[in-house]
Amino acid sequence: MKKFDKERLLLAVAGPVIALVLAIALTSVVLLASGKNPIEPYQLMLQQLPFSDIQVLIINQASMYYIAALAVALGFRMNLFNIGVDGQYRLAAVMTAVVGAHLALPGFLQIPVLLLVAMATGAFWAGIAGVLKVTRGVSEVVATIMLNAIATSVIGYVTLADVWGVQVGNNMTTGTMAKSGWVPGIDLGPEVGEIYGLVFLAILLGVAYWVVLNRTRFGFDLRATGASETAAAASGVNAKRMVLTAMLISGAVAGLSGLPLLLGDTHTYSLSFPSGLGFTAIGIALLGRNNPGGIAVASLLWAFLDKASPALDYATPVAYDKEIATIMQGLIVFSVVISYAAVRQWGLRRQQRRVGAELAAAAIAAGATNTKKEVAAR
Structure with missing residues (x-):
């Protein structure tokens, strides 16, 4: 049975989540700059969800x-x-x-x-x-x-x-x-x-x-x-x-x-x-x-x-102008590029550190084995 890769799942989810958070933050900045409430538009849209x-x-x-x-x-x-x-x-x-x-x-x-x-x-x-x-x-x-x-x-x-x-x-x-x-x-x-x-x-x-x-x-x-x-x-x-x-x-x-x-x-x-x-x-x-x-x-x-x-x-x-949703959609696309690049670099660094740690552990194990052989030879 294939082992569940938690790190891979984390990397897969991190990109979209970061993109959404960044898009919401940037949209809120746009609302603040125009003198509008940065939270209320999201509340108003979420209130529409229960309607069939x-x-x-x-x-x-x-x-x-x-x-x-x-x-x-x-x-x-x-x-x-x-x-x-x-x-x-x-x-x-x-x-x-x-x-x-x-x-x-x-x-x-x-x-x-x-x-x-x-x-x-x-x-x-x-x-x-x-x-x-x-x-x-x-x-x-x-x-x-x-x-x-x-x-x-x-x-x-x-x-x-x-x-x-x-x-x-x-x-x-x-x-x-x-x-x-x-x-x-x-x-x-x-x-x-x-x-x-x-x-x-x-x-x-x-x-x-x-x-x-x-x-x-x-x-x-x-x-x-x-x-x-x-x-x-x-x-x-x-x-x-x-x-x-x-x-x-x-x-x-x-x-x-x-x-x-x-x-x-x-x-x-x-x-x-x-x-x-x-x-x-x-x-x-x-x-x-x-x-x-x-x-x-x-x-x-x-x-x-x-x-x-x-x-x-x-x-x-x-x-509020309904174009706020369009702005948010555009910012999501913009944020996707940034977030995925950041997540990819983070994943590469983690992989490099893991490979380095495995190589170091292998080197230590090999050194310990050689030491035991030298002791046994004496």
């Missing part, structure tokens, strides 16, 4: 964040920075909405087809960056940033009235999807709301992510290539193929990010469909240290800040 409708909103939002963050984390584990998750997820959502509006199969076929369309679209868009990297050496950061911009233009074209766009009031949509493609959720009543049915898909993806990375040969090859392409190649791993495969899988997962909302609520893609999800996912993946459990906690935290912050607008006698 807020809890449902947090869970629904967290499911989207979680899937997108898994896509980012897959790239990180391969030492790839897939900054194009936002474009991949939006393009996948619009193409899924178009197919769903023009295809009406029975539900047991319609939903799998829509899931495949989303995954194929996301994989295709991420695969462009992957091909450019392995064939031309183009940085995936540059390629995916440019692809985000192109995705926005493609979405604008797709939603034109003479293509697949449908005018609804002042908003351009892709039309309402066939009901056979709607994914039912858990209805908790009109005053509480409905938990998206694809929340369970997010959970399954998290389990699959852990199993593949930690219990399969492919996962080992992926992590080994991310750690050192040279070492991986020496053990027979095709590094370029792994890079392309990782980008394709990351894009496929990113393509699923918008489906909890699309198939569970809006049933159409419109100009009001949320953007920026992919960039938020980067901070969540960093805070969660690319671990499915850590990403889940970080997703819930981010969703809580999003959904509880509107209460700040109604505070009395002095209202």
